Amino acid sequence: MKHIKSRSILGMLALSLLFIVSCGNDKNATTNENIPTVDELESLSKQDTIRVTLNSNDKMQFDKSEITVFEGQTVILTLHHTGTMTLSAMGHNFVLLTKGTAISDFTKQALKAKDNAYIPTDEKNVIAYTGLIGGGESVSVTFKAPEKGIYDFLCSFPGHYSIMKGKFNVN
Numbered sequence: 358m359k360h361i362k363s364r365s366i367l368g369m370l371a372l373s374l375l376f377i378v379s380c381g382n383d384k385n386a387t388t389n390e391n392i393p394t395v396d397e398l399e400s401l402s403k404q405d406t407i408r409v410t411l412n413s414n415d416k417m418q419f420d421k422s423e424i425t426v427f428e429g430q431t432v433i434l435t436l437h438h439t440g441t442m443t444l445s446a447m448g449h450n451f452v453l454l455t456k457g458t459a460i461s462d463f464t465k466q467a468l469k470a471k472d473n474a475y476i477p478t479d480e481k482n483v484i485a486y487t488g489l490i491g492g493g494e495s496v497s498v499t500f501k502a503p504e505k506g507i508y509d510f511l512c513s514f515p516g517h518y519s520i521m522k523g524k525f526n527v528n
């Protein structure tokens with residue numbers, strides 16, 4: 358009987374601990390619900406296709422400075438221009454550079470490629486890109502996520518890359 362009693366005390370202890378932990382901080386408790394478990398993450402990584410939405414605006418901004426996908430996934434990236442300015446004044450695109458490409462070198466080449474929507478015609482430093490869009494427009498590009506690593510993405514419209522850029526992580 359003594360054995361059972363000590364077990365139930367332990368049980369009560371564990372329960373009260375659980376109570377303290379779950380009531381300790383309501384803000385954290387709510388946030389934690391949105392964090393995927395290891396199992397969920399595993400199944401996410403096995404999805405063949407992932408959709409990414411990137412917004413841009415009249416203030417020369419992307420709404421993301423980081424995008425994360427998994428190696429080998431088919432990425433369907435949609436770029437929205439939520440502003441009202443025209444393409445010639447505030448055009449945006451999404452350009453994903455190959456690993457090791459210097460942004461400053463690439464944008465120098467892009468500047469010379471106005472007739473090709475600011476994508477250097479040889480395309481050798483580019484993994485994927487969208488067309489240029491103006492306010493109210495959207496454009497999508499589908500591509501296969503490259504090998505694991507950290508890549509740069511940017512808008513190659515003249516002068517925009519200093520603000521409109523971010524990291525594209527492939528896990």
Ligand SMILES: [Cu+2]
Nearest residue numbers: 448449512517
């Ligand atoms: Cu831009």
